[in-house]
Amino acid sequence: MSEAVSRPTLEAVAARAGVSRATVSRVVNGADGVREALAERVRRAVEELGYVPNQAARSLVTKRHDAVAVVIAEPETRVFADPFFALQLRGISKELTAHDAQLVLLLTEGRDDHARVGRYLAGGHVDGALVFSLHLDDPLPGLIQRAGVPTVFGGRPGWSDGSRRVVYVDSDNRGGAREAVRHLAGLGRRRIGHITGPLDQTSAVDRLDGYRDVMVDADPRLLVESDFTPADGERAMRELLDRCPDLDAVFAANDLTASGALRVLRERGLRVPEDVAVVGFDDMLPVAEQTDPPLTTVRQDIEEMGRLMTRLLLRGLDRGDGGTGQSGEAAVGGAPRSVVLPTTLIRRASA
Amino acid sequence: MSEAVSRPTLEAVAARAGVSRATVSRVVNGADGVREALAERVRRAVEELGYVPNQAARSLVTKRHDAVAVVIAEPETRVFADPFFALQLRGISKELTAHDAQLVLLLTEGRDDHARVGRYLAGGHVDGALVFSLHLDDPLPGLIQRAGVPTVFGGRPGWSDGSRRVVYVDSDNRGGAREAVRHLAGLGRRRIGHITGPLDQTSAVDRLDGYRDVMVDADPRLLVESDFTPADGERAMRELLDRCPDLDAVFAANDLTASGALRVLRERGLRVPEDVAVVGFDDMLPVAEQTDPPLTTVRQDIEEMGRLMTRLLLRGLDRGDGGTGQSGEAAVGGAPRSVVLPTTLIRRASA
Incomplete structure (x- = not known):
């Protein structure tokens, strides 16, 4: 030492x-x-x-520490394995550095550690928090509220309790999913499967709603839930094919599960897109470009989401009583509002 | 005080x-x-x-915040691109969680931000710090010293100033490199090139010293420096081949540069190990197993290094006045000492 x-x-x-x-x-x-x-x-x-x-x-x-906490409600192994988080952190890091504020990433092994995160947030070590990848029933939002630290969420939080005012940045998950499935339908596909994300997250629920907007009364066997990882995308694709051998398209709720699905389709000797067309979600590079074939997907600007969350938080801190840790809601004042960013369909070879 | x-x-x-x-x-x-x-x-x-x-x-x-800062002296993009750091953090995270202490990862865009990191460390937000990937001339050690926060370093710090007592965890970089190059020499290779790491880091310098222990009076054209990334491994391998077309082996200072070197050798139509044998350093999985051919390498237990750093820090905090931030040395007491872990040569197909 x-x-x-x-x-x-x-x-x-x-x-x-x-x-x-x-x-x-x-x-x-x-x-x-x-x-x-x-x-x-x-x-x-x-x-x-x-x-x-x-x-x-x-x-x-x-009344300032010039430091902002980032809390990703996933185990630390997941944070480092999923490039989604690295991209979001890149946007946050650039923006905080531009304001000479320290990025304080609070890592955990899992949900059991969230109480400790809450204590650190309550301890007066940061001016505010950026929180993402929340799951339903996660104690984190309640702990954050009690800590009284101004917070901006990445992704719409899932609680229905209208008493909590929140500011979040999200993508138009439902609209993007709708466009993906309409694209598949426009190619003449009729048996369109959907590998959903974890349905305790609003991003996955909203993408499922977008799928259902197009596939009204879809065969429930066409739906398999996944945890957003490539390995689980493989498992879900196998399950879909076993249930529905006549499947002619798949909408995967993110690019990582789509990459797993493509591997299984190739392994089963099915041609993409001739036999089964595949669309992902994220446009995560280089993943989406390096799949075989390259992936048609719904683009969301993940790095920009991180930047925007940071800007909203810093603006709230500047306008409100931010940083006193006394009132997260007051800190947001009447100023920053939640933002939902548009998505774009990116056509490559898979659909 | x-x-x-x-x-x-x-x-x-x-x-x-x-x-x-x-x-x-x-x-x-x-x-x-x-x-x-x-x-x-x-x-x-x-x-x-x-x-x-x-x-x-x-x-x-x-006298406790129950929080420990981790500072990686690399830009945040590098932290998320190099699996070495994820492995080290995995060990740290498991160990801190076992002690219900919060892992506070301080990310930066680069060296210009280290003064801000120093301010955060001085601000009384953590009980101690784990600092790794230091480069020579980095202001961080001085800033940490001034912050007075108990610290354990990952890798032997490079300053020669004997006035600073430090505790660090390192691998036997020199011994491991020596074993790698002896192995190549034992295969009858005589023109053994070395892709070094960044020579402002002691790990790279020590591995170069190990190479020189065996290759006394080596042709200086056989040495090319890299920055430890796969892309720079490719560049270094091209440079080595252009300078020394009769090269029959390469010792790369880490597995990532070795993976880049293997790609270039294949691209040039050279067979590994028949024409050029390759040995790496780290035994970073899955990288080392998934190269073509699988990589012979020097194993260091990166996750264990992270655990050990954490244990040494926590032991120091328990014995001394740790956490007051007043006296790093007192916090160590006479207790924790630096540890150098042994390495092992892992034989796969590349050499």
Whole structure:
């Protein structure tokens, strides 16, 4: 561990700059009313001594930690295995760095650890939180609300309780799914299967609703739930083919399950798109381009979603009482509103 | 330092500001109903005395935040692209979760953001830090030292300044490299190239030293530096082949560059291992098993390194005054010492 080094004090800065402690304090906290020449001397002393203001005290005064927590409600292994999260974090990281705010990623092994995440959020270590991949019955939203930390969600949270005002960024999952299935129907496909995502997540439910908008009274055997991973996409595709050997198309709720489905179709000797057409969701690169054949899919701009969540949160913090940790809702004020981004069908070879 | 002993109290703040304890409490807790002039006096007293309020104060009493920062001195895109970091984080996450401590991953866009990381570490948000992938000339070690937060490093830090006591976990990079190159020499190879890692990192320097232990007076054209990525492994392999067409073996400093080298050898119509034998370093799965041909490599237990770093840090925190952020060295006590783990040569088809 690093060696003991005494941190320079406010007194040391004052002594070096030849000013009073109060003057140092005012300069460090960005208060007005200090002559520029004096302020410059203080700043030089701060730099020379490597003075770091007592963050907790400074936070109390400025009401800012210049740090934002990111919570992904998935086990850490999933966070690193699914490129979706890396893309969203890329957008968040760029935006936070542009505002010189620290990205604090709180990792967990699973839902059992969410109470601890709630305690950290309540502990006054961050100005706000960006939370995504929520599942129904997850205690996290309640814990966050209790922590009182301003929050923007990635994806529409699934609770029906209207008492909670939330700000979220989402894609038009239902509209995108509708377009995907209409495209398959337009190719003359009639037995269109759907590999859904986990139905305790609104993104998966909304995509299923979009499928149903087109496939009214669809054969229930055409639906198989998956957990959004490639391996589970393979399992779901096998199940679909076993149930419905006459299947002529599949809409997979994300590109990773679509990639698994394509592997199974090839393994069974079925040609894509001639025998079975396949459409995914995400347009996750390079995955969607590197499948065999390349994947027709519904594009959502994942990195931009991360950026937008961050901008909404920072705007809320600037406008409201953000960062006091007293009121997440007040912090949002009447300002930022949820945003639903449009999706686009990207045609490649698979459908 | 004895700052913990003379920690300022609410009473001290009240006395300095010339107000009642109740008034201090109201201001500190963000309650309304205190005249702005009074509130300003309280805030100034808080700042001047370095008084740490409420939640943070409780942490000081218990001396624990139950949170550990992880800092990877690479841009966030690299953190998510290189499975090495995911493996190390997996070990850290499991170990911290077993101790109900929160993993706080501080992401950056690059070295320019390290000052901000230093501020966060100094801010009293974590009990300790795990820091890895340091590069020479990185300001991070100095910033961490100034922050006074107990730290364990992943990989031997590269500074020569003996004044800093450090605890680190590393693999026997030099011994492992020596074994790799001896293995190639034992196969009768004489023109053995080496794709090094970034030579501002001790892991890369140590592996180069191991190579030189065997290849005394090696032709300098047999050495090409890379940045540890697959793409740069490809570039380095092309350069090696252009310089030394008679090359009969390559020791790549990690599996990712080895995978890039294998692609280039195939592209040039060279057979592995018949024409050119290849050995990597890491035994990163599934990479090392899925290359064509599967990779002979030097195994280091990356996940175990993460676990061990975490255990050493937590042991230091338990024994010393860890978590006050006042004295990293005291926190270590005489207890945890650096550990260098052995490596093993894993033979597959490439050499």
